Amino acid sequence: MHVLVLGAGVTGVTTAWYLTQAGFRVTVVDRQAEPACETSFANGGQISISHPEPWSNPATPGLILRWLGRDDAPLKFRPGRDPLQWRWGARFLFECLPARSRRNTAAIAALAVWSAHCLRVLRGQTGLEYDQLERGILHLFHDAREFAHAPARVRALRAFGIEAQVCSKAECLAIEPALAAQADTLAGALFAPADESGDAQRFTRALAHAASAAGAQMHWGLELDALSTRADGGVTGAEGRDANGERIRLEADACVICLGSYGPRLLAPLGIALPIYPVKGYSVTLPVIVPERAPSVSLTDESRRIVCSRLGERLRVAGTAELNGFDTRIRSERIAPIVAWARAHFPGALDLDHAEGWAGLRPATPGNIPLIGRSTRPNLWLNTGHGTLGWTLACGSAAALAQLMRGETPPVAFPFLQPA
Numbered sequence: 001m002h003v004l005v006l007g008a009g010v011t012g013v014t015t016a017w018y019l020t021q022a023g024f025r026v027t028v029v030d031r032q033a034e035p036a037c038e039t040s041f042a043n044g045g046q047i048s049i050s051h052p053e054p055w056s057n058p059a060t061p062g063l064i065l066r067w068l069g070r071d072d073a074p075l076k077f078r079p080g081r082d083p084l085q086w087r088w089g090a091r092f093l094f095e096c097l098p099a100r101s102r103r104n105t106a107a108i109a110a111l112a113v114w115s116a117h118c119l120r121v122l123r124g125q126t127g128l129e130y131d132q133l134e135r136g137i138l139h140l141f142h143d144a145r146e147f148a149h150a151p152a153r154v155r156a157l158r159a160f161g162i163e164a165q166v167c168s169k170a171e172c173l174a175i176e177p178a179l180a181a182q183a184d185t186l187a188g189a190l191f192a193p194a195d196e197s198g199d200a201q202r203f204t205r206a207l208a209h210a211a212s213a214a215g216a217q218m219h220w221g222l223e224l225d226a227l228s229t230r231a232d233g234g235v236t237g238a239e240g241r242d243a244n245g246e247r248i249r250l251e252a253d254a255c256v257i258c259l260g261s262y263g264p265r266l267l268a269p270l271g272i273a274l275p276i277y278p279v280k281g282y283s284v285t286l287p288v289i290v291p292e293r294a295p296s297v298s299l300t301d302e303s304r305r306i307v308c309s310r311l312g313e314r315l316r317v318a319g320t321a322e323l324n325g326f327d328t329r330i331r332s333e334r335i336a337p338i339v340a341w342a343r344a345h346f347p348g349a350l351d352l353d354h355a356e357g358w359a360g361l362r363p364a365t366p367g368n369i370p371l372i373g374r375s376t377r378p379n380l381w382l383n384t385g386h387g388t389l390g391w392t393l394a395c396g397s398a399a400a401l402a403q404l405m406r407g408e409t410p411p412v413a414f415p416f417l418q419p420a
């Protein structure tokens, strides 16, 4: 069976890999000239199994109100005229209800645990190199009241089969000595030793190379604007324009949508409304000049909602979430707090004059639950909407989709799409 995988971010490329391994003939299509040029370009780098709680949780509405009007707000809503934004916002509030949030957390945790397993197996098979570190993630608390909730979080994670422990300040410093400069303000941490980090862009490009070697075709520079359909509603392929404006039509037996925040645009004419909206985030990549002063354990600052990962001789620092449509401009007032965080926490370690800023659009569903499985059209499949955890969940989502497309049941307690 010939499958078109539409989109070559981390989700599309992992999908192509697992489909190729499952015996499908695969063509990957993207408007860019190479893989991982959009949201998978410079994310936080965390394989964060220990953070299954979605942003849509009971505490978030209060935090959004508290941060209203602050330019450095970790979560920011810039209201626009787009009705999709308002509809998504209303569904987000619904997903903040305690029962919804608990259900979503459990589903994400199950998929994350499976995904980490799939990533380890994949690494063993392929020997991919992407600045990966298997040193865990430290979730840092600078606020004693927030730290007081850490034992309950550890118990909840263990119930999902995720390793975690509460760490005192001294234990944090033993795990990551580069935290010395923030020791005065640190209350403690939650440590998840099985978490990992690495460069999602390097991973995606290396895996695309491996998928090509395994037989996947790559079609670059094609801006898709339509899916072609047959009388029974099934899809027959995808079409769009190349860089010369020439109209190109690709045929296939099935299509998988992995188009990040842009999937809803392609599916709307078929009457399929994907509940995905872009949630913008920023990152800064800084050269490390004094290696022992920069962390190599990946960190999550729970109070500031900022994460950082060591990528070889660079430190990637990422954060902020902004509901602001499809605007990908890099705003200096949103980058500045991230650079200031890096400067304050790792003084002298980083070359701040060569900070590279970036902004990307997380393809988010209101509950952060990705859409994986068959759509309402018989041979149109979805693997998209991974929001804050696309890199963490990529391998498990793609492996599961390949199983679903072969008529098998993935071994994960997750609400895969199975329309009647």
Ligand SMILES: Cc1cc2nc3c(=O)[nH]c(=O)nc-3n(C[C@H](O)[C@H](O)[C@H](O)COP(=O)(O)OP(=O)(O)OC[C@H]3O[C@@H](n4cnc5c(N)ncnc54)[C@H](O)[C@@H]3O)c2cc1C
Binding pocket: 006, 007, 008, 009, 010, 011, 012, 029, 030, 031, 032, 035, 036, 037, 038, 039, 040, 041, 042, 043, 044, 045, 046, 047, 048, 222, 223, 224, 225, 240, 258, 259, 260, 261, 262, 263, 280, 281, 282, 283, 307, 318, 319, 359, 360, 361, 362, 363, 384, 385, 386, 387, 388, 389, 390, 391, 392, 393
């Ligand atoms: C600041 C920030 C930090 C993050 N940190 C982490 C982290 O630490 N850990 C984690 O797990 N996740 C993280 N994420 C989330 C993660 O990066 C995303 O979930 C993931 O990259 C989404 O991948 P994707 O393949 O679905 O989308 P994308 O990477 O956006 O890929 C979609 C592809 O579709 C193509 N495309 C779109 N429209 C068309 C069209 N019309 N025609 C042709 N091609 C098209 C694009 O060119 C693109 O290549 C972070 C995100 C941000 C923004």
